[in-house]
Each structure stands twice: as structure tokens, then as C-alpha cells.
Amino acid sequence: xxxxxxxxxxxxxxxxxxxxxxxxxxxxxxxxxxxxxxxxxxxxxxxxxxxxxxxxxxxxxxxxxxxxxxxxxxxxxxxxxxxxxxxxxxxxxxxxxxxxxxxxxxxxxxxxxxxxxxxxxxxxxxxxxxxxxxxxxxxxxxxxxxxxxxxxxxxxxxxxxxxxxxxxxxxxxxxxxxxxxxxxxxxxxxxxxxxxxxxxxxxxxxxxxxxxxxxxxxxxxxxxxxxxxxxxxxxxxxxxxxxxxxxxxxxxxxxxxxxxxxxxxxxxxxxxxxxxxxxxxxxxxxxxxxxxxxxxxxxxxxxxxxxxxxxxxxxxxxxxxxxxxxxxxxxxxxxxxxxxxxxxxxxxxxxxxxxxxxxxxxxx
Amino acid sequence: xxxxxxxxxxxxxxxxxxxxxxxxxxxxxxxxxxxxxxxxxxxxxxxxxxxxxxxxxxxxxxxxxxxxxxxxxxxxxxxxxxxxxxxxxxxxxxxxxxxxxxxxxxxxxxxxxxxxxxxxxxxxxxxxxxxxxxxxxxxxxxxxxxxxxxxxxxxxxxxxxxxxxxxxxxxxxxxxxxxxxxxxxxxxxxxxxxxxxxxxxxxxxxxxxxxxxxxxxxxxxxxxxxxxxxxxxxxxxxxxxxxxxxxxxxxxxxxxxxxxxxxxxxxxxxxxxxxxxxxxxxxxxxxxxxxxxxxxxxxxxxxxxxxxxxxxxxxxxxxxxxxxxxxxx
Numbered sequence: 001x002x003x004x005x006x007x008x009x010x011x012x013x014x015x016x017x018x019x020x021x022x023x024x025x026x027x028x029x030x031x032x033x034x035x036x037x038x039x040x041x042x043x044x045x046x047x048x049x050x051x052x053x054x055x056x057x058x059x060x061x062x063x064x065x066x067x068x069x070x071x072x073x074x075x076x077x078x079x080x081x082x083x084x085x086x087x088x089x090x091x092x093x094x095x096x097x098x099x100x101x102x103x104x105x106x107x108x109x110x111x112x113x114x115x116x117x118x119x120x121x122x123x124x125x126x127x128x129x130x131x132x133x134x135x136x137x138x139x140x141x142x143x144x145x146x147x148x149x150x151x152x153x154x155x156x157x158x159x160x161x162x163x164x165x166x167x168x169x170x171x172x173x174x175x176x177x178x179x180x181x182x183x184x185x186x187x188x189x190x191x192x193x194x195x196x197x198x199x200x201x202x203x204x205x206x207x208x209x210x211x212x213x214x215x216x217x218x219x220x221x222x223x224x225x226x227x228x229x230x231x232x233x234x235x236x237x238x239x240x241x242x243x244x245x246x247x248x249x250x251x252x253x254x255x256x257x258x259x260x261x262x263x264x265x266x267x268x269x270x271x272x273x274x275x276x277x278x279x280x281x282x283x284x285x286x287x288x289x290x291x292x293x294x295x296x297x298x299x300x301x302x303x304x305x306x307x308x309x310x311x312x313x314x315x316x317x318x319x320x321x322x323x324x325x326x327x328x329x330x331x332x333x334x335x336x337x338x339x340x341x342x343x344x345x346x347x348x349x350x351x352x353x354x355x356x357x358x359x360x361x362x363x364x
Numbered sequence: 365x366x367x368x369x370x371x372x373x374x375x376x377x378x379x380x381x382x383x384x385x386x387x388x389x390x391x392x393x394x395x396x397x398x399x400x401x402x403x404x405x406x407x408x409x410x411x412x413x414x415x416x417x418x419x420x421x422x423x424x425x426x427x428x429x430x431x432x433x434x435x436x437x438x439x440x441x442x443x444x445x446x447x448x449x450x451x452x453x454x455x456x457x458x459x460x461x462x463x464x465x466x467x468x469x470x471x472x473x474x475x476x477x478x479x480x481x482x483x484x485x486x487x488x489x490x491x492x493x494x495x496x497x498x499x500x501x502x503x504x505x506x507x508x509x510x511x512x513x514x515x516x517x518x519x520x521x522x523x524x525x526x527x528x529x530x531x532x533x534x535x536x537x538x539x540x541x542x543x544x545x546x547x548x549x550x551x552x553x554x555x556x557x558x559x560x561x562x563x564x565x566x567x568x569x570x571x572x573x574x575x576x577x578x579x580x581x582x583x584x585x586x587x588x589x590x591x592x593x594x595x596x597x598x599x600x601x602x603x604x605x606x607x608x609x610x611x612x613x614x615x616x617x618x619x620x621x622x623x624x625x626x627x628x629x630x631x632x633x634x635x636x637x638x639x640x641x642x643x644x645x646x647x648x649x650x651x652x653x654x655x656x657x658x659x660x661x662x663x664x665x666x667x668x669x670x671x672x673x674x675x676x677x678x679x680x681x682x683x684x685x686x687x688x689x690x691x692x693x
Contacts, residue, residue, distance in 0.1 A: 083493050083496065138413075139638055141415065141496070142630050142633065146630060146631055146634060146675075147675070149627055149631075149671055150674075150675065153667035157662075157665070157667055276623075279496075279500055282496065315511070316512065318504040321501075322503070322508070323505065324501075325501030326481075326501045326505070329487075329497050333494060
């Protein structure tokens with residue numbers, strides 16, 4: 001590839017103009033427009049939420065964080081066709097590591113809270129992955145769910161260390177909230193700065209995921225998702241690759257959970273570790289469009305927003321969420337981003353793919 | 365200085381043999397209720413290949429319908445006095461009747477869900493993630509419909525429970541144990557026996573198993589799989605609703621009641637083997653017993669115990685205790 005073919009600019013594709021950002025990151029016009037809109041929206045969000053009292057930055061912030069976890073889960077869902085129903089374990093694991101460090105050990109600094117949380121989530125994912133990945137299909141989903149619930153009951157049942165059902169505050173002395181790079185900030189500045197830090201993490205997460213799924217490793221995961229036996233025949237170390245993918249997806253959850261705890265300043269088992277949170281993370285990925293890269297982020301923002309607005313709007317906000325999920329299944333199975341970007345080159349995989357639905361009674 | 369070898373945490377709460385008998389009975393009772401719920405989930409999973417997340421809401425619906433039915437019935441018989449054994453008989457009949465009515469109300473709901481959302485909606489042919497999204501959406505919707513009909517706070521009927529417990533059957537063998545719980549154990553055992561009989565001995569049961577083993581072959585020999593699917597789903601709904609009605613007199617019906625049995629049913633299915641009825645029975649009793657025995661050690665152990673058993677089973681026997689549904693029940 002000559003240097004000319006790698007410079008950013010407008011290029012002519014087979015089916016129209018495309019925008020090239022780097023050598024391999026080439027976007028169709030729809031993708032470029034959608035991406036630009038999303039980026040502008042996210043950047044301007046602190047100002048947008050000032051327009052109305054009913055909009056809250058922290059709600060969107062939570063949506064972005066759950067979205068990051070969903071991006072991680074989507075690595076398994078989209079490429080290896082494994083449906084994890086226990087990603088709250090990593091989200092909550094990250095959140096609780098942060099809380100325990102802040103409350104029980106007085107750790108006070110954003111990065112010193114984030115890095116150990118990611119480490120713990122990595123270890124959790126390594127163990128749970130090694131045990132759950134012995135199976136595929138629904139059995140795998142059940143196993144991840146059960147391990148998530150095991151973690152949930154351990155945390156919920158321990159009052160001394162994890163605060164039981166009440167959970168833990170993340171309010172180390174003396175600031176009352178963690179320092180962001182040494183700076184002690186007021187509540188509003190803290191919220192906004194943390195939000196932009198989250199956006200940095202989001203960009204790193206998305207770029208990292210993009211590199212990963214377009215690497216030979218990502219291609220191998222695709223092969224595994226399509227047919228494990230054939231992938232094994234062509235020499236892909238299936239078990240090891242799937243395990244690595246599982247651990248990576250857990251890292252995303254851990255990072256998101258840690259920032260969630262630093263944002264909320266108070267966490268409890270129901271909000272972070274309960275199996276319904278695992279379900280939320282999964283449904284965000286599907287709602288946004290699990291055959292796309294940024295879909296899970298959009299799904300996260302939309303689902304958290306719908307739940308929050310629904311709560312203000314009606315007593316029956318579960319009904320609203322349930323209705324959105326039914327619409328998703330029967331109306332737009334490709335998800336929000338998948339539907340909007342329909343017909344573009346990168347999105348030609350049908351969300352309702354028939355041949356590859358996992359075999360229930362364990363293919364191997 | 366003398367050495368003290370007692371373990372205070374364990375020793376303090378171990379108690380006498382009578383407590384252990386009570387705990388075992390509690391465990392059996394919880395186990396049979398769990399079996400009623402998990403059996404429905406496991407046969408739906410084994411035959412339809414659908415993990416129905418809304419199954420717990422069918423259980424909750426059964427409890428709420430039973431609340432309405434009991435509410436109407438208790439006034440009819442409460443004032444009557446007379447022979448205690450006749451009264452016990454009457455109350456048990458009432459409890460069973462209400463449970464049967466509730467289950468009968470839940471059945472059309474289940475059948476309609478299967479027909480409308482699964483079959484007409486074409487869920488069987490689609491990626492399994494959509495099943496999870498759909499059934500979770502149904503869970504949320506059913507939860508709010510229950511809230512709309514019966515209100516957000518929990519409801520209970522104690523009349524039947526105290527009426528039955530007024531006749532202390534267990535004291536015949538020198539135990540102080542609620543009679544209604546014994547009724548639940550007996551009914552649970554009878555229903556479990558009936559289920560095994562149904563799947564092993566009756567024609568319909570065998571057709572369902574044949575469909576589970578090989579759907580295409582079953583179609584080829586003239587089995588209407590659409591009907592089998594609806595029947596299986598309705599059957600699962602029936603037992604979930606029945607279980608909900610059976611627990612109502614003892615506890616209360618609340619909006620959150622469907623979640624825990626649902627998750628524990630997953631554990632039971634993993635322990636027993638995916639789609640295995642016998643596995644569901646053994647798994648449910650195991651979970652119920654171990655949970656209630658574990659209370660003696662530490663309340664926190666109680667909630668973690670089922671998942672710990674599951675992890676052990678997985679490590680020792682990854683396919684579950686009884687493998688998959690089909691050749692054996």
C-alpha cells in the first residue's frame with residue numbers, strides 16, 4: 001500500500017464515495033454522517049442537558065458507561081456468537097473494586113481506582129470465562145448468568161466488606177469524592193470533567209475494538225462464530241481465542257463499572273451486579289445494533305434514557321421498556337444503528353441470520 | 365491456658381435434631397415448589413429451544429390470581445366449624461381448588477404468548493438472542509400488567525394458611541410443623557409423580573418426548589409440532605401458575621416474586637442437565653435442602669449455596685447430573 005492510499009480524504013468506492021480516515025478506516029457517507037452526528041452530540045451533551053431540567057448529564061453519562069460495557073459484550077455476541085448473560089459480574093466487579101478501595105482503603109485518585117478495577121475485572125473474566133466457555137449456546141448463557149448471580153449473592157450477603165444490600169459509598173476522605181488527577185473539584189465540574197474522561201475512554205475503547213475485530217485475531221473469532229469445527233480444522237486455537245475474547249470483553253465491563261462507581265459515588269448490588277443489569281447490557285447491544293461497532297453505545301444511551309424518562313413519565317415504565325424491546329424484535333431487529341445504516345457495505349450481515357444460531361444441546 | 369476446640373459460629377446454631385427435621389421439611393417444601401417452576405422452564409427449553417425469561421412472571425401471575433380466588437372463597441367457608449378433620453379436608457380442597465383455578469387462568473396466557481409471539485412472530489427460526497430480548501420484554505410488560513391490576517404493594521391471604529395450620533398434623537409424630545407446608549410437600553410429590561407418569565406412560569407425553577428428540581422425524585410421522593409446542597408452553601405455564609398459587613397462603617404475592625425462582629430455576633437446570641425432568645427434580649430438591657441446611661451456618665451462605673453447588677456440579681460433571689432430555693425423562 002503506497003502512502004497515497006493511506007492518506008485521509010475522499011475516495012471512490014465500488015458503490016459511491018467514501019471517506020477515508022486512515023489506511024483501513026474507510027467510512028461510507030452514511031457512516032461518516034452518523035458518526036459525526038454522534039460525536040458532536042456526545043461532545044455537546046453537557047451544554048445540551050442545560051437546556052432543560054428534565055435532561056440530566058449523569059443519565060446520559062450512565063448510558064455511555066453501560067454502552068462501553070455493551071461494546072465489550074458485543075465482541076462475543078457479534079463475532080463468536082456467544083450470548084453472555086453475566087456481564088454485570090465484570091461491570092459490578094469493577095464498580096465494587098473501586099468502592100472497596102475508596103471506602104476500606106482510602107484510595108482517592110481516579111487512575112488508582114480505575115486500574116485495579118480493570119485488573120480485578122480481568123481476573124474475574126479469566127476465571128468465569130475458563131469455566132463457562134466449556135459450553136456454547138444457551139448453556140453458556142445460563143452459566144455466565146449463574147456465575148454472575150454467585151458474585152451477586154456473595155457481595156449482597158457480606159455486610160462488613162461489601163456493605164450488603166445497601167452497598168458502598170465511594171467517598172474517600174478528605175474530598176468527599178475521588179480526585180481527578182490530583183484535583184479536588186466541585187460537584188458540577190467533577191461531573192463534566194468525568195464525562196469528558198469517559199469520552200476519552202470511549203474513544204480508546206472503540207478504536208481498540210475496531211483494531212481488534214479487523215485484526216487476524218478478529219477474523220479468527222468470526223470464523224469461530226460461523227463454525228467452530230471448521231475453524232478448528234484450519235488451525236484456529238478455538239478455546240484459547242474465545243477465552244481471550246471473553247477476557248477482553250470483561251475488561252471493557254470492568255472499566256465501565258469503575259467509572260460508573262466514581263460517577264455515582266454510591267453503588268449497591270442491585271444496580272451493578274444483579275442479573276437484570278446483565279440483561280440490560282445485552283439488550284443495549286442488540287437495541288443499538290449488535291452487528292455494528294458503535295451500536296451498543298447508542299443502545300446504552302437510548303435504553304438508560306428511556307428507563308429514566310419513563311420513570312418520570314409513568315408508573316408503568318417497565319411496560320415502556322418492554323414495548324421498546326418487542327418493537328426491536330419484530331420491527332427493527334438490526335437495531336438502531338443497524339437500521340439507519342442499512343444497505344451500507346459494512347453492515348450487510350443480516351441480524352436475523354438463521355444458519356448460525358447456536359446449537360442448544362452443545363455442538364461439541 | 366486451656367485450648368478451646370469448639371467452632372462458635374457453627375456450634376451455636378446447630379441446635380437439636382428437631383430443628384434439622386424442620387429444616388429438612390422446609391427444604392423439601394422449597395424444593396418441590398422450585399421443581400414445579402423449573403420443570404416448566406426445562407421442558408420448554410428442552411423442546412422449544414427457548415429460554416423463557418418471562419416464566420417467573422407466570423408464577424407471579426398464578427399467585428396473584430390465587431389471591432383473587434382465595435379472597436372470594438374464604439368468606440364462604442371460614443365461619444363453618446365442626447369436626448377438625450373435615451375442616452382440614454375442606455381447607456386443603458380449597459387450597460388445591462384455588463391453585464387449579466389459578467393455573468387454569470395462567471394456561472391460556474401461556475398458550476397465547478406462545479402462539480402470538482413465538483410461532484406467529486417466527487421466533488423459533490431466529491437467532492437465540494432475539495428469544496432473550498423478546499421474553500425479557502414480555503417479563504417487563506407482564507410485571508407492569510400485574511402492577512396495573514393488583515397494585516404495586518404486595519398482597520396476601522392468611523386465612524387458608526391459619527385454617528389449615530389450626531389442625532396440627534405434625535404433632536402426631538411429636539413435631540411442631542405447619543400443616544400447610546406438609547400439604548405442599550405431599551402435593552409437590554404427587555404432581556412430580558404425575559409429570560413423570562405423563563411423560564413416560566401416556567401417548568401425549570411420549571409424543572412430546574419424541575418431538576424433543578427429533579423434531580423433523582416427529583413431523584414426518586404425523587405429529588403436529590405446532591400443537592405440541594403450544595401444549596408444552598401451556599404445560600409449563602400451568603405448573604408455574606400452580607406453584608404461585610401454592611406458595612401464596614404461606615407468603616405474600618409481590619411484584620418481585622418472579623425473579624428469584626427464575627434464577628434458581630436456571631441453577632436447577634444447569635445442575636440437573638438441560639431439559640432433563642429427572643434432573644430438575646433432583647436439582648430442585650438439592651437446592652431447596654442445601655439452602656435450608658445452610659441457614660444453620662450463615663444467612664449469607666444460604667443465597668450463595670445454590671450457585672456453589674452449581675459450580676461444583678459443573679466442575680465434576682459439566683453436562684449436569686442427568687445429561688439432556690429425551691431418551692430418559
